[in-house]
Amino acid sequence: MSGNGKFWSATTAVSRALACFALTLTIAIMVAAAQLTSACAQSPGFELRSPEEVAAINRIEAYLNDITTMQARFVQLDPNGEFSEGDMYLSRPGKMRFQFDPPNPILLVADGFWFIYVDQQLEQATHIPLGSTPASFLLDEELTFGEEYTVIALSQANGLVVAEIINREEPGLGSVQLVFNDQPFELTQWTITDAQGLQTRVTFTETRFGHELARNLFFFDTNRFRRRD
Secondary structure, X not given: OOHHHHHHHHHHHHHHHHHHHHHHHHHHHHHHHHHHHHHHHHOOOOOOOOHHHHHHHXXXXXXXXXXXXXXXXXXXXXXXXXXXXXXXXXXXOOEEEEEEOOOOOEEEEEEOOEEEEEEOOOOEEEEEEHHHOOOHHHHOOOOOEOOOEEEEEEEEEOOEEEEEEEEOOOHHHOEEEEEEEOOOOEEEEEEEEOOOOOEEEEEEEEXXXXXXXXXXXXXXXXXXXXXXX
């Protein structure tokens, strides 16, 4: 074979090798992209968001982090369709109290470690780890969406901002839907969906923020239920 023939043969071989490499690289990139898309789709709350949605989520995060104390009247709609009223007290981090009006005997207290469900009529108290409740993020010292908790649904319409939030690590705990008035921006309602899919909606009125709350609001002594001989 002449020198020119050998040259063109070698050039063709190199061209084919480069083409083969380019094709292989393209396929590898496509497979990696597909795997990434699949992984993202399976991650709770993963979603490409618009700048407006990112701004709304940042607004919610900043609002919740600015709450030190909160006091309000509430109306609760439970999964059985029954309404109850009472007073709610919240002190971040870790403390909350729902005191129902008579004749409802239920008292709910978060003392920083436990979420305590109290039936004062039956004289029974049930302790649940605070972190195992869907709404525990509301009591965190500092909340950052996208880490332990994430927004999986967001809407802005008719003067309301509505966000649904889950625990990324334990989505089976349930979710919390927060409803805010847009102007002025204020939390007015939340709906908790528990692990069984049962929903409890709580609507707030006469809300006050930043006022000092008595420490004993967030303490419950279960010894009061012990029988004396």
